[in-house]
Amino acid sequence: MTQQRLLIKNGTVVTATDQYEADVYIVGSTVQAIGKNLSVQLAETLNTTETIDAKGHYLFPGGIDAHTHMELPFMGTFASDTFESGTLAGLYGGTTTIVDFAIQTQGKSLNAALDEWHRKADGNAVGDYAFHLGVTDFNPQTRTEIKDIILKRGVSSFKTFMAYKGALMVDDRQMLGLMDEAGKFGGMVTAHCENGDMIDDLVNQHRTAGHTEPKYHAICHPELAETEATGRFIDLAWQGNHPCYVVHLTCEGALNRVREASKRNQHVNVETCIQYLLLDDSLYEKPGFEGAKWVFSPPLRKPKDQEALWSGIQQGLVHHVATDHCPFCMDQKRMGEKDFSKIPNGAPGIENRFELLYSEGVAKGRISLNTFVDLIATRAAKIFGMFPKKGTIAVGSDADIVIFDPNASHNLSVKAQHMQVDYNAYEGWPVQGKVRTVILRGTVAIDQGGACVGKGFGQYIARAPYNQALFNTPELSPALTKL
Numbered sequence: 418m419t420q421q422r423l424l425i426k427n428g429t430v431v432t433a434t435d436q437y438e439a440d441v442y443i444v445g446s447t448v449q450a451i452g453k454n455l456s457v458q459l460a461e462t463l464n465t466t467e468t469i470d471a472k473g474h475y476l477f478p479g480g481i482d483a484h485t486h487m488e489l490p491f492m493g494t495f496a497s498d499t500f501e502s503g504t505l506a507g508l509y510g511g512t513t514t515i516v517d518f519a520i521q522t523q524g525k526s527l528n529a530a531l532d533e534w535h536r537k538a539d540g541n542a543v544g545d546y547a548f549h550l551g552v553t554d555f556n557p558q559t560r561t562e563i564k565d566i567i568l569k570r571g572v573s574s575f576k577t578f579m580a581y582k583g584a585l586m587v588d589d590r591q592m593l594g595l596m597d598e599a600g601k602f603g604g605m606v607t608a609h610c611e612n613g614d615m616i617d618d619l620v621n622q623h624r625t626a627g628h629t630e631p632k633y634h635a636i637c638h639p640e641l642a643e644t645e646a647t648g649r650f651i652d653l654a655w656q657g658n659h660p661c662y663v664v665h666l667t668c669e670g671a672l673n674r675v676r677e678a679s680k681r682n683q684h685v686n687v688e689t690c691i692q693y694l695l696l697d698d699s700l701y702e703k704p705g706f707e708g709a710k711w712v713f714s715p716p717l718r719k720p721k722d723q724e725a726l727w728s729g730i731q732q733g734l735v736h737h738v739a740t741d742h743c744p745f746c747m748d749q750k751r752m753g754e755k756d757f758s759k760i761p762n763g764a765p766g767i768e769n770r771f772e773l774l775y776s777e778g779v780a781k782g783r784i785s786l787n788t789f790v791d792l793i794a795t796r797a798a799k800i801f802g803m804f805p806k807k808g809t810i811a812v813g814s815d816a817d818i819v820i821f822d823p824n825a826s827h828n829l830s831v832k833a834q835h836m837q838v839d840y841n842a843y844e845g846w847p848v849q850g851k852v853r854t855v856i857l858r859g860t861v862a863i864d865q866g867g868a869c870v871g872k873g874f875g876q877y878i879a880r881a882p883y884n885q886a887l888f889n890t891p892e893l894s895p896a897l898t899k900l
């Protein structure tokens with residue numbers, strides 16, 4: 418069977434290190450050549466090659482969102498996006514690969530969690546997907562599963578929760594054991610860093626005082642709870658000389674713990690999420706129950722924390738901008754109408770992350786185009802063992818490419834979204850720049866607002882062990898090839 422051929426002409430290729438005008442020639446699912454005037458060299462096959470003119474557009478690597486929760490069973494309900502609807506929404510917004518969290522049910526095995534997440538995603542996801550494994554019960558039995566999960570099942574990162582006491586939280590002893598075991602085989606531990614006991618105590622105090630509204634969620638998740646846990650997590654990793662990754666870091670205090678660690682030459686991988694860069698805790702003051710839309714953990718912080726995060730990006734302390742996409746419809750949120758601690762934690766974002774980071778970051782002059790690419794795709798691919806298959810535009814890489822129009826503008830709205838949830842966390846937000854076409858493994862997946870692929874098109878991405886050396890070597894050469 419002849420492989421499909423696609424030629425993207427006249428675009429500006431942007432990677433984490435380069436920016437240049439070139440044509441990109443795709444054969445099958447991978448990039449075959451990058452160069453000027455490829456159509457001349459391809460003259461013989463041009464009539465069987467689909468051509469897209471990308472003049473005036475950027476060609477970015479497909480976005481990677483390393484923090485999503487599709488169909489997550491949580492707080493008595495399920496996150497409202499399935500792998501089908503959530504990854505499709507991601508594609509519409511320029512995200513071609515997600516790393517979702519398969520979460521162990523306490524008392525059950527790690528493999529059972531992974532099996533369950535494969536059942537949900539395989540044959541359903543529209544975009545590509547990989548898994549982290551959320552370990553909620555590390556014991557002698559689960560310890561024995563770690564090696565094969567990393568080396569045979571392609572899952573090289575483990576998530577721990579230092580919060581959600583009584584549900585998902587692990588203690589420091591379990592954390593150390595997991596770091597040791599995963600470390601033997603190239604696995605890395607990631608953590609939701611909030612002090613679960615501190616939060617539990619505050620929640621009890623406020624419930625006893627009869628406080629019910631959504632804003633008490635934020636009051637019960639103070640900056641200090643995150644700062645303390647972030648420092649502790651980093652110290653536990655340092656103690657065993659293990660790599661580590663802080664998920665959804667939100668605040669100045671926690672970032673300062675990362676900064677402190679860098680003074681002893683410890684490398685801490687840090688993720689923040691788009692909502693923490695753009696939104697602040699004044700949203701919890703909205704009338705009635707509206708603040709519930711932004712009830713997630715950690716909560717939104719102060720404008721000074723947003724500034725700290727943008728600075729952290731500029732200083733190279735923050736490496737990935739994810740979403741923690743975990744949507745719940747307002748009917749689900751209303752489970753906590755009379756008790757803030759029962760509002761399902763989570764919010765939508767996968768469809769908006771790429772355009773928002775471009776608009777608020779690049780278009781507003783806060784970050785360069787190369788930093789944008791690193792934050793939206795490349796660094797996550799490197800940290801999580803998918804580079805250079807994913808996360809860049811280079812010869813031999815998967816042809817996951819976003820054709821982006823920097824001159825188009827629009828406003829975000831629930832009315833236009835594909836995420837399966839009845840609100841948009843950024844309703845009315847003006848966005849400069851727009852995803853025009855999304856190519857996943859050489860196939861046009863989205864074009865001008867319409868989907869060209871469907872259920873089951875997404876593939877599972879087995880990931881390699883953690884390799885810190887990838888961060889210290891120069892980017893792959895752009896490989897401008899002659900055919």
Ligand code: URP
Binds near residue numbers: 741
């Ligand atoms: O509130 C959140 N973030 N919900 C999803 C689970 C988690 O903590 O990541």
Ligand code: ZN
Binds near residue numbers: 714715
């Ligand atoms: Zn979390």
Ligand code: ZN
Binds near residue numbers: 743
């Ligand atoms: Zn999460």
